[in-house]
Amino acid sequence: MIDQADKFERFKALHFNDGAFVMPNPWDAGSARLLASLGFDALGTTSAGYAFSKGRRDSCAALSRAEILDNAAEIVAATDLPVSADLEDGFGPSPENCAETIRMSAAVGLVGGSIEDATGNPDDPIHDHGLAVERIAAAAEAARDLPFLLTARAENYLWGKPDLDDTIRRLQAFADAGADVLYAPGLPDLQTIRQVCQAVDRPVNVVMGLTDGSFSVADLAQAGVRRISVGGYFARAALGAVMRAAQEVRDKGTFTYAADAMPGEQASQLMSSATARKPR
Template identity: 75%
Template sequence: MPDQWVKFKKLKALHEGDGAFVIPNPWDAGSARLLASLGFEALATTSAGHAFSKGRRDSCLGRAEVLENAAEIVEATDLPVSADLEDGFGPEPETCAETIRLACDIGLVGGSIEDATGDGAAPIHDLSQAVERVQAAAEAARGLPFLLTARAENFLWGRPDLDDTIRRLQAFSAAGAHVLYAPGLPDIAAIRTVCAAVDKPVNVVMGLAGPTYSVAELAQAGVRRVSVGGSFARAALGGLMRAAQEVKSAGTFTYAAEALSGATIAGLMSGEKRREPG
């Protein structure tokens, strides 16, 4: 398996290249292997997709569970893997820093910290605390093969304030973040405005609600990285529901014509047998 520093340098170089690259979001080792087989150059975990696979809502899993899942994805391919580290798994800056150190320890070469609190009454951290959290995460990543993404969550939490979002991203950049991310921006004009206002590579997520744009359109707007969040997981679950509904309502099995063959899947999965303890 490639050295962690090699993976880190590859991920960093992707952000420094021309145009935009897509970093898709597997939710487990198997989906990671499928995506790697298609020629993607890096992967990023999805907290939503992982939670759905556990029968939970997004942001309902603890740090140990999230990192265990991320470690399995890291082991499944030779690609660089960045992780959705949610809110850092605690409000305190040192908690965010410890999350970064633990993430790097399992082979991740990147990860994101968001400024959402998880509290519906006060969904976004005050700017000063949000910056302290990013700064602590950046200090923890210093000298390590780890690319830190800072997320401004206003638009996902009913606060469609573009000026404040930009102010936060600029402050996160100054605090040491390597990549900036504001999920839920309403349109290409807002995306272009954000990209022009900051001095670090910008990630944009596609596949959520709202308008979608091609990679070429996003690159023209200044985007450097495009992720899909939990939308691939939701697409897979949509396929499952349609197949099950066909069987339940019609008693037919035509869905199988679009399913991957067992041979195709077997060729992409590991043949290593899991060792039993003892």
């Protein structure tokens, strides 16, 4: 077993290597073990993927903090990789809500997590700038003496507010407040991503799947990105495979989908703790 402090140091160092690294997003312990077997260096939870697995929508109100952290704890326990969590809005509007979420996250073995500036209210979707910064400052203070890397998210582009100047101002303020990594999901193109990376002095995370997926890891690294995640898109890819298989059986009465299924022996091997924890 690798202890939490070592995982944190490994995770932190990934953000300062040359190029960009991919942090894929499992939604449960099984998908975590599969991804760990492929040689990724870190994992990130996905609230969307987990919500889908529970038969719920992806929204701030869909899952409680306890549910999110229980899911994260299972993913942490499944491999020896560093795990960062999607901590949504910090599970409450106040700075202390965010701080408490960080402390609770570290307590279940997470070495990183993101706090967003979205309110969950469609009529007023983004926290006031001042409060948003206070929330990140409180989370950063809570993380200061923990093995925990804080990511601050500016959510404008996900809520129909494609204001690049405001997004950059927020990210810069979040960095000043103590965030370690910055993240603005939904940036529409490579040039916009490049502008964000050039405007801030912290590693930038970009999620792939929300917008144009034609550019590569190398393209993103050249634009200045240091970390790439996939959010709920691996979970949605899995749902898509199940949907296509079920439609084939229902509509054609055939079972050719089974040719693409993972062999049972391989699945069993991936789910063994010895395989999941094998050092690289």
